[in-house]
Amino acid sequence: MGMAINNLPQIREECEILQLSEKQLREIMVRLHRDIEKGLGKDTHPSSIVKCWITYIQDLPNGKERGKFLALDLGGTNFRVLIINLRENHFDMQSKIYAIPQHIMTGTGIALFDHIAECLANFMMEHNVYEERLALGFTFSFPLKQVGLTKGILERWTKGFSCSGVVGTDVVQGLKDAIARRGDVQIDICAILNDTTGTLMSCAWKNHNCKIGLIVGTGSNACYVEKAELCENFEGGQSRADMLINTEWGAFGDDGALDFVRTEFDREIDVNSVNPGKQIQEKMISGMYLGELVRLALAKFTRMGLLFGGRGSDLLFQRGSFYTKYVSEIESDKAGDYTSCMEVLEELGLDHATEADMAAVRHVCECVSRRAAHLVSAGIAVLINKMGEPRVTVGIDGSVYRFHPHFHTLMCEKIAKLVQPGLQFDLMLSEDGSGRGAALVAAVACRESQQQFA
Known part of the structure; x- marks a missing residue:
């Protein structure tokens, strides 16, 4: 070890x-x-990059x-399939996760929907509601x-799906x-929404200031409450003041x-x-890519001879081998402690890493995740400034926000610098947003129709 050269400054x-x-x-x-x-404007929408779809959710x-509700x-x-029983001030919720086999993700649409319908029927059987007629909210987290x-046209598949x-x-x-x-x-399918909308709805049930929903997980997207008169693509008579907008800002x-x-x-x-x-933008922010960004940087620095004494490993040079969860684990170590970092590097076949290497690996992780947090913060600040409300709660879900040890703090600090003076905000972790939110959208839709028929 005596002659170890510290390459950290160059890294x-x-x-x-x-x-x-x-x-x-x-x-x-x-x-x-x-x-x-551009996304909100009638004439500019067709060519806009950030689509700002109208969700048709106004309440x-x-x-x-x-x-x-299902x-x-x-x-x-x-x-996931969920059943939610909403009562005064509390609710019971049961859910079950079903896998989608690879051959279905890349097979036909008919096979995909048949698989989902079968799981739905099995779930209803297990929860003794097989004979009942239930309203369902459908969270579908692809660009719609x-x-x-209750009508959503799929724009394109993302996240590894390609059903024909x-x-x-x-x-x-x-x-x-x-x-x-x-x-x-x-x-009865009462509503289709995406996960950001579900997150917002589920947080708004508890907190009436919640006007933005954000996902930082496998993907990244946000929705927010806009004044209906600014939504030029909304055809349905401007009776009420607000409209939820799904930005699709990943694009x-x-x-x-x-x-x-x-x-x-x-x-x-x-x-x-x-x-x-x-x-x-999603590729700079979301959990699907953060680990790979780190791996590419580490591989480059190894080839330059700055890391691991220039000796990599098969896994280090293999696409997709550095999981995003590794980034969270490595950054969870206390300063000067490299326990998790060492475990990760051993899993990657890099057990010859020195402490200086580990400090460098940690620095790369911090740079990649800080950049992601700052990009998300800039986007949220845009929405808060646009809405101009004195205080807004942002409902947030997704594995990166949930599990990364510093993401929340990084966002709080950066948003505070970027919002207009006098505007205040809170970040609220959505407990299980997209599932419960879907049921709530169905419940609100049913509440509406009940009022109409009452």
Whole structure:
């Protein structure tokens, strides 16, 4: 060990490209704000990058919703079915997770919806509601063009899905058809929404200031409450003041708007992804990519001879081998302690790492996750500034926000610097948002229709 050279200063210098200055963040905010305005505008929407879809949800929960509701939450490699019994001030909830086998993720749409309908029927059987007619809220976390509360056209698959015959069609109809093919259960699909909307709804049930929903997990997206008169694509008579907008901000940067801060690592991730050129901001933020960003940087520094004495390992040079959960684990070590870092490096076959190497690995993780937190913060600050409300609660869900040890603090500090003076905000972890939120949207929809028929 006597002759170990400390390469940390040079690695820190190499990592400076991963740091966003205040000036860069403010430029990003200007560009995102402009893109959101384009998404909301009637004439600019068709060509806009950040779509700002109208969700057709105009009422947030008021706490008076009652009854039994189903929710279906499809957002990744598995999906959840939930049954929720809303009572005064509290609710019971049971749920079950079902896997989606790889061959179904890449098979036909019909097979996908048949699989979901079968799981739904089994779930109803297990919970003794097989004979009842229940309302269901459907959380579908892929880019949707909403045409109504119960009609959503799939824009494109993301997150490894590629089921044929679904893009360009109404996914609610796809599920209804599958339920009808079975003919054994009675389910009314009351609403389709995405996970950000569900997160907002579930937080708003507890906290009436909640006006923004945010996901920082496998993907990244946000929704917020906008004044209906600013939603130029909303056809349904401006009776009420508010409309929930699903920004689909993961696509921000698809036109090059973020190129001035992207690195060679970002470009490499994009080129090797299933959707090159798409979801550019998401690829700098979300859990699907953070670990790989770190791996690419570590691999580069190893090839430069700055890390691990220039000796890597098969896994270090293998795409996808550095999981995002490793980033959270490594950053959870106390200063000067490298227990988790050592375990991760051993798993990757890098047991020859020195303490200086571990300090460098930790620094790379911190740079990648701090950049993600700062990008998310800039986006949230844009929404808070746009809404101009004196105090807004942001409901947040997703594995990165939930499990990363510093993400919350990084966001609090950065948003505070970027919002207009006098605007206050809180960040609220959504307990199980997208599932409960879907049931709440169904409950609110039923509350509405009951008032109409009353």
